[in-house]
Structure formats: C-alpha cells, structure tokens
Amino acid sequence: MVVGDVLLDRDITGTADRLSPEAPVPVVSGTQTVNRPGGAGLAAVLAARTPGWRVTLVCGTGHDESGAQVRALLGEAGIEVIDLATGGTTPIKTRIRTADRTVLRLDTDTCPLPLGPLPELAHARLATAEAVLVCDYGRGITSHPELRQALTSAAAGRSLVWDPHPRGTAPVPGTALAVPNAEEAFAFSGHTGPRDLAGDTARAVRLLAIWPVKQLAITRGRNGAVLVTNPDGHPLAVPARYAAGDTCGAGDQLAVTAAMTLAAERLPSHAVAAAVEAATSYIEAGGPASLAVVPAPWCTGPLERAARVRAQGGKVVGAGGCFDLLHAGHLSLLDQARRLGDVLVVCINSDASVRRLKGESRPVVGERERAMLLTALNCVDGVIVFDEDTPARVLAELRPDIWVKGGDYAGQRIAEADLVESWGGEVVTVPFLDGHSTTGRIHHVAQRAGVR
Incomplete structure (x- = not known):
C-alpha cells in the first residue's frame, strides 16, 4: 500500500551543441x-x-x-x-x-x-x-x-x-x-x-x-x-x-x-x-x-543482469571456484577479471559440491556466507551457486564472453574451454599472487592450534 x-x-531530453545568441544558455534541440x-x-x-x-x-x-x-x-x-x-x-x-x-x-x-x-x-x-x-x-x-x-x-x-x-x-x-x-x-x-x-x-x-x-x-x-x-x-x-x-x-x-x-x-x-x-x-x-527496461536490473539475478549488459553490447566476464576462506589471491583474481569486461558473475561450488571435491572437512565457510562476501566486493556484480562438480550447467546459462582462471592454470587446457569456445567465448588466465592458498592457510591454522 x-x-x-x-x-x-x-x-x-535532447542535444545541446551551441549557445543561444540571445544569452549564454544552451540551445537544446532534437528533443x-x-x-x-x-x-x-x-x-x-x-x-x-x-x-x-x-x-x-x-x-x-x-x-x-x-x-x-x-x-x-x-x-x-x-x-x-x-x-x-x-x-x-x-x-x-x-x-x-x-x-x-x-x-x-x-x-x-x-x-x-x-x-x-x-x-x-x-x-x-x-x-x-x-x-x-x-x-x-x-x-x-x-x-x-x-x-x-x-x-x-x-x-x-x-x-x-x-x-x-x-x-x-x-x-x-x-x-x-x-x-x-x-x-x-x-x-x-x-x-x-x-x-x-x-x-x-x-x-x-x-x-x-x-x-x-x-x-x-x-x-x-x-x-x-x-x-x-x-x-x-x-x-x-x-x-x-x-x-x-x-x-x-x-x-x-x-x-x-x-x-x-x-x-x-x-x-x-x-x-x-x-x-x-x-x-x-x-x-x-x-x-x-x-x-x-523490463525487468528492472536491481530486481533480477546475475543471469538477467548479464543478459542486459550483453544486449547493450557489453562483455560478460565469468569466474569460478570454491572461494572458501576469501583471501588476497581471490581478490586479485576477481579484480583483474572485472577489468576485462562490463559485468563479472562469479560461479561458486555449493557446500555439497565442495565436500565432494575437497573432503568432509570443507568448506570452512558455508555457501550463503561465501556468496554474501563475494557480492559485497565492488568488482563482483553477481554470484551463482552451483551444485554439480563442474560449472558446465551454469556456464551454458551464463554464456560468458570471457571465462577467467588464475595464472596457476597458465599453460594448461582449461576443462571448460571447449564449452566456452562453443558460443564464441574465450578462456584467459590472469596473474596470481603466489603464496596464497586456502588449503595452506587451513593447514597453517591447524598446526598453530596443535602447538597450543
């Protein structure tokens, strides 16, 4: 109500490319x-x-x-x-x-x-x-x-x-x-x-x-x-x-x-x-x-926002991973990825997917909190959580123009490359910060806890 x-x-609304000869005010035409x-x-x-x-x-x-x-x-x-x-x-x-x-x-x-x-x-x-x-x-x-x-x-x-x-x-x-x-x-x-x-x-x-x-x-x-x-x-x-x-x-x-x-x-x-x-x-x-514009972009999800950017001629960038225990290496990857296009959508593994990939002790941070932390970053425009072992399904829906992986994948054939290239997209790697690893950080914390 x-x-x-x-x-x-x-x-x-119109264009103003000259001032009026009668007074120093813009002349608005083509309204x-x-x-x-x-x-x-x-x-x-x-x-x-x-x-x-x-x-x-x-x-x-x-x-x-x-x-x-x-x-x-x-x-x-x-x-x-x-x-x-x-x-x-x-x-x-x-x-x-x-x-x-x-x-x-x-x-x-x-x-x-x-x-x-x-x-x-x-x-x-x-x-x-x-x-x-x-x-x-x-x-x-x-x-x-x-x-x-x-x-x-x-x-x-x-x-x-x-x-x-x-x-x-x-x-x-x-x-x-x-x-x-x-x-x-x-x-x-x-x-x-x-x-x-x-x-x-x-x-x-x-x-x-x-x-x-x-x-x-x-x-x-x-x-x-x-x-x-x-x-x-x-x-x-x-x-x-x-x-x-x-x-x-x-x-x-x-x-x-x-x-x-x-x-x-x-x-x-x-x-x-x-x-x-x-x-x-x-x-x-x-x-x-x-x-x-229907639907309004602030009332819709990442897929709709990406579609709107694409319709306006912009580039859609995607990135994926678990993003458990968000660290400086993640921030570097996402910030660089966002600079490659006009909208960045991050696809993250669900809790069940992470457990299958990493073991029963993972993730340390649940999917809702991981999505919330990523969404709070200025460089991230949307987050999609997927339950499968690979992001193939959400990639087929998102259809990014650019799929970004960290530099630690440099020289390798990315598993999603064939799918991304099937609609004319490209896969790229960006430089990564050495020494930043979620697994390494968990082991370090566990060792310190053991010492105490």
Missing part, C-alpha cells in the same frame, strides 16, 4: 518527451516492479489532462488506484535534460487538491496490506483526517514507513521507520549543527523525540544513511557504494525497499542496508530511464 501525493513527471508518474506515483511503480507484490495507491490526481495521463500510466503499471480527489489540477515537474544532466527544471504551482472521504476499499486495503509506505510530497493528502486515522490503525498492526516532506505533516503514531533526507532532517529538527555524520545523528535523535516514530533513518545521498533506534545507543552508519547517474527517484526506491524489507520481518538495520543498496543500484541502472 502506497499513500501520498502524485505528480506528473516529464523529461524533455524527445517522456511522461511518467511522479511523487508517490513513482514509488508505487517501483514497488509494482518487485516480483510477487501487488500494489494499491491511495492518492489524489487532478481532474485535468495531466491527471488523466498519470492515471493511465499507473494503470499500465498494474497499480490499483484509489483516487480521493474531487477536482483540481495535477502538478507537473518538467526536467530539460541533455548529456545525462538536468539543465533546467520547471514546476507548475497548483493549489492542494480537494479531497473526498476515504472509501471503504481504502480501509479494507490498509487493513490487509503487508507493507504500508507513505510518500508525503507536501500537497496535502497526509493531512486528510480520516486517512490519518486509518494509517494510525494500520501502523498498530504492521510496519509503516514514512517518507516525509518539509511542507507535509508529521508521521502518524506508531510509524515503524521515518526516512527523511539530510536536508529535510535539517529543516524538521531545527538542529543547525554540522552537515556531517555526527550532525545528522544528532538531528535523528532530536526527531525521534519530536515524532511518534520507533526508528529514524536519515538518508545522506552518496554517503548512504544513518539509522537511530535508541537515543542512548550508537547510530548505525550505512555507507553507500559510489554510483554516478540520474538520482531522480532514488529516495522513493529506498523507501519502497525499506517498507518491503520490514514487511518480511527483517530488522530495521537490515531494511536500511537493503534500501541503500537498492537505491544505489537504481542510480547505476539509469534512474527513471531504467523504468523502460
């Missing part, structure tokens, strides 16, 4: 226009793109041409819309973009929409929703008395996430998590301390005292987020991977992911970490431009 104010987002739901509408679209979720949006759309466009776009996305507006006009946010940058933004000024009573369908959906997200864009819907009461009742039985706005209203009592950004937290809290981690933490503590919320996470753009659950405890700092691109909608993606993760009964720390990662992946995928 998504509740909030809806806008019509419009991107006008194309793309319309999409904005505000809470964008959050609903992002939620609907997550497999397995059905989305209902409670909002207000103006009774004008822009409102009709928004409703049609939401319908195409498979979103059930409960529209409270009885008239008015729909706000439009227009961005003029060139060379992947916004050079001008035009916002229409509209009065708050007149809203009617909350229908029984909205009450019913709120009573049964697994996740509830409020996206307040300051246009008045969160001040609707009947809706606020319904949200308060919903918050008592499920995790409700509130994405606030300086012109909006405070979260309802019982809100599980509020996610203001750093600028919003600065405005809400009145705390004028430094704009750094310590200052944001202090603002989160103050907002916890002001608002009737259980936890508060301040989103900090490229710096990730900071989560405060207890004013007397230590904050949880969640750093973000570097990502360049269009950030429009990244906050909505973060809020959607946080709400869905809490609905899965994960801890707030897990929810915020997953939300930061999802927002980063959304930016990497192109931001709102990625909405034209």
Whole structure:
C-alpha cells in the first residue's frame, strides 16, 4: 500500500551543441518527451516492479489532462488506484535534460487538491496490506483526517514507513521507520549543527523525540544513511557504494525497499542496508530511464543482469571456484577479471559440491556466507551457486564472453574451454599472487592450534 501525493513527471531530453545568441544558455534541440508518474506515483511503480507484490495507491490526481495521463500510466503499471480527489489540477515537474544532466527544471504551482472521504476499499486495503509506505510530497493528502486515522490503525498492526516532506505533516503514531533526507532532517529538527555524520545523528535523535516514530533513518545521498533506534545507543552508519547517474527517484526506491524489507520481518538495520543498496543500484541502472527496461536490473539475478549488459553490447566476464576462506589471491583474481569486461558473475561450488571435491572437512565457510562476501566486493556484480562438480550447467546459462582462471592454470587446457569456445567465448588466465592458498592457510591454522 502506497499513500501520498502524485505528480506528473516529464523529461524533455535532447542535444545541446551551441549557445543561444540571445544569452549564454544552451540551445537544446532534437528533443524527445517522456511522461511518467511522479511523487508517490513513482514509488508505487517501483514497488509494482518487485516480483510477487501487488500494489494499491491511495492518492489524489487532478481532474485535468495531466491527471488523466498519470492515471493511465499507473494503470499500465498494474497499480490499483484509489483516487480521493474531487477536482483540481495535477502538478507537473518538467526536467530539460541533455548529456545525462538536468539543465533546467520547471514546476507548475497548483493549489492542494480537494479531497473526498476515504472509501471503504481504502480501509479494507490498509487493513490487509503487508507493507504500508507513505510518500508525503507536501500537497496535502497526509493531512486528510480520516486517512490519518486509518494509517494510525494500520501502523498498530504492521510496519509503516514514512517518507516525509518539509511542507507535509508529521508521521502518524506508531510509524515503524521515518526516512527523511539530510536536508529535510535539517529543516524538521531545527538542529543547525554540522552537515556531517555526527550532525545528522544528532538531528535523528532530536526527531525521534519530536515524532511518534520507533526508528529514524536519515538518508545522506552518496554517503548512504544513518539509522537511530535508541537515543542512548550508537547510530548505525550505512555507507553507500559510489554510483554516478540520474538520482531522480532514488529516495522513493529506498523507501519502497525499506517498507518491503520490514514487511518480511527483517530488522530495521537490515531494511536500511537493503534500501541503500537498492537505491544505489537504481542510480547505476539509469534512474527513471531504467523504468523502460523490463525487468528492472536491481530486481533480477546475475543471469538477467548479464543478459542486459550483453544486449547493450557489453562483455560478460565469468569466474569460478570454491572461494572458501576469501583471501588476497581471490581478490586479485576477481579484480583483474572485472577489468576485462562490463559485468563479472562469479560461479561458486555449493557446500555439497565442495565436500565432494575437497573432503568432509570443507568448506570452512558455508555457501550463503561465501556468496554474501563475494557480492559485497565492488568488482563482483553477481554470484551463482552451483551444485554439480563442474560449472558446465551454469556456464551454458551464463554464456560468458570471457571465462577467467588464475595464472596457476597458465599453460594448461582449461576443462571448460571447449564449452566456452562453443558460443564464441574465450578462456584467459590472469596473474596470481603466489603464496596464497586456502588449503595452506587451513593447514597453517591447524598446526598453530596443535602447538597450543
């Protein structure tokens, strides 16, 4: 369930190769226009793109041409819309973009929409929703008395996430998590301390005292987020991977992911970490431009991501092994492999496969943790776990352009070479760091334990 104010987002994109003779401003020509739901509408679209979720949006759309466009776009996305507006006009946010940058933004000024009573369908959906997200864009819907009461009742039985706005209203009592950004937290809290981690933490503590919320996470753009659950405890700092691109909608993606993760009964720390990662992946995928791609790359697995890169003319790189007790030799191999192409997928042996290959004492680290550690590396774009003794099956599905092995295989015919070459791929080796071996490390630890 998504509740909030809806806008019509419009991107006008073209090229700018000269300045106007009338003023030193770029002339944008050859333009194309793309319309999409904005505000809470964008959050609903992002939620609907997550497999397995059905989305209902409670909002207000103006009774004008822009409102009709928004409703049609939401319908195409498979979103059930409960529209409270009885008239008015729909706000439009227009961005003029060139060379992947916004050079001008035009916002229409509209009065708050007149809203009617909350229908029984909205009450019913709120009573049964697994996740509830409020996206307040300051246009008045969160001040609707009947809706606020319904949200308060919903918050008592499920995790409700509130994405606030300086012109909006405070979260309802019982809100599980509020996610203001750093600028919003600065405005809400009145705390004028430094704009750094310590200052944001202090603002989160103050907002916890002001608002009737259980936890508060301040989103900090490229710096990730900071989560405060207890004013007397230590904050949880969640750093973000570097990502360049269009950030429009990244906050909505973060809020959607946080709400869905809490609905899965994960801890707030897990929810915020997953939300930061999802927002980063959304930016990497192109931001709102990625909405034209189905399925969305941040909602799919390594095979789908590899297929998307290949469709765009990029090179898919694969590497394989047990990767038990991750060490510097593994890091060197994977970092070099990633530089050979545009996406790196690592195929790792399952626990059962490792036991058959290495003996009953292996692996030291289970497959889930091994996959998690590898996925956390910046050079790794995805991990596939296979249960067979060789990666032949997953290789046939992945079909990498380049299959990478360590330099200790140099001069040998790699077992997977015939398969990889059958679709035009190539097998290469990269230099390896001597003296790094999982087996050797295990023996060394065992010997030291024996001495003691």
